[in-house]
Amino acid sequence: MSKVEHLIIAENEFNKIIAFMGTENNRLEMLFICSAERGKGIGKQLLKYGIEIFGIKEVTANEQNPQAVGFYKHMEFVTYKRIKEPIMMKRENRILFYI
Structure with missing residues (x-):
């Protein structure tokens, strides 16, 4: 299993994990979106957050x-x-x- 410096998890209103992102040293190491949630802007939100907060x-x-x-x-x-x-x-x- 890979280790990352920062792991950000996105949940829906039912507290179900629908996406996560891992960053390390200004790199996006992983970005996974549940297939049922794709196309809703979650990946874009996570990546923008990673760029702004973690300098991806x-x-x-x-x-x-x-x-x-x-x-x-x-x-x-x-x-x-x-x-x-x-x-x-x-x-x-x-x-x-x-x-």
Whole structure:
């Protein structure tokens, strides 16, 4: 399990966890939104909060996840490096973004 410096959890009105974000050293290390909650602006709110409070300037996204790549581009992150690395025994392309 990954450790992060800051873990922010979003709950709905029923105290059910619907999203979370982890940051470390000005990087977004994880951002997960419950599938039923996607498209409601929760990811955008969390990321904006992370940028403002924790100084997020960098994120890595899996190139095979066009939804994530599109989200970070929409949030005005730009690609600065593409890397290929073995992840979980298969080759995946990752994109490093900065703001």
